[in-house]
Amino acid sequence: MFGYRPEIEFAESGTVYDALKYEDPVPLSHVVRKTYFHKLDLAPAGLLLSEYETETAYALQHxxxxxxxxxxxxxxxxxxxxxxxxxxxxxxxxxxxxxxxxLASTGLLITVVPSMLDVASMAQFLEMAGETVRTLEEATGPIDWSFLKYLIARFEPTDVPQSQMAGFLRSILLDQVLNTPMLKSTAISDAGMTQQTIYELEPSQVVKKTLDRVLESVNGVADEFEKTIQQAWGRRNE
Known part of the structure; x- marks a missing residue:
């Protein structure tokens, strides 16, 4: 969707790994690439980033x-x-x-699919993450994120169990859950097949009603998340 194929173009270099590696790292600006979206740049990831896991284990020992x-x-x-x-x-x-x-972030947005298995999996992940973060805090000092929000993703409003689980999440996490869910839609799948965003789909590629529905969802999520960021910056939402 950004005009690059990391598995082909960055097979040997050009990813975030180049800036994170322990031997001769490069400035992150050398990794950042322009995209054809106005004012949106990309620092690619790729398979090379897996080397960082092995190298970090070695670096900790030494x-x-x-x-x-x-x-x-x-x-x-x-x-x-x-x-x-x-x-x-x-x-x-x-x-x-x-x-x-x-540890480099100032806020977190966690996506969750409102199904029993996905929520149970997320709960276990967060428990492990919490224990790991508490251990790191002993070495690095307190970690203070400006916000921690949850986004209900791949949501199907007509799915009764999903709606019940979404309600359950909201009852526990309250205003930490974004009000607007990200809908599951064939329009998103169709766009992904051709490496497009939903904003680039031609009207002939998808049913207009379907496209309008998912655009409302995506724009709603983006607007709400932007307000969260503005609040973290101490700005008034207008």
Whole structure:
């Protein structure tokens, strides 16, 4: 969707790994690529990033500085003045890569599919994450995120069990759950098949009613999340 194929174009270099690696890291600005979306740049990931897991285990044993807890934060310092917002997309696993990202972040948005198995899985992940973060805090000091929000994703309003589970989540997490869910839609699947966003779909590619419905959902999520960010910045929402 950003005009790149990481598995082909960045098979040997050009990913975030280049800025995080322990031997001869490059400035993050050398990794950042322009996209064809106005004012939206990309720092690609790729299979090479898996090397960071192995290298970090070695670095911890040999006390190589800076430690993994600071590496992405330090890399981001170089480009911070160039951007209003940096979004880091992490896999739902507690490896060194994800922990490095969590410690460099100022806020968290956690997606959850409103089904029993997905919620149970998320609960276990968060429990493990909490224990890991508490351990890291002993070494790095308190971690203070500006916000922690949950986004209900792949939501089907006509699915009664999903609606019940979404209500259950809201009753427990209250205003930590965004009001607008991200709908499950064939329009999103169709766009993904052609490496497009839903904003690029031609009217002939999908039923108009379906497209309007998912656009309302995506725009609603984006607007609400923008308000969350504005509040974290101490700005009034207008």
């Amino acid at each position: 006390k190589i500085d800076p430690p993994f807890t600071q590496r992405l934060a330090i890399a981001l310092d170089e480009i911070e003045a160039d951007y209003d917002l940096v979004i880091i997309d992490c896999p739902p696993q507690l490896g060194f890569t994800t922990m490095t990202a969590l």
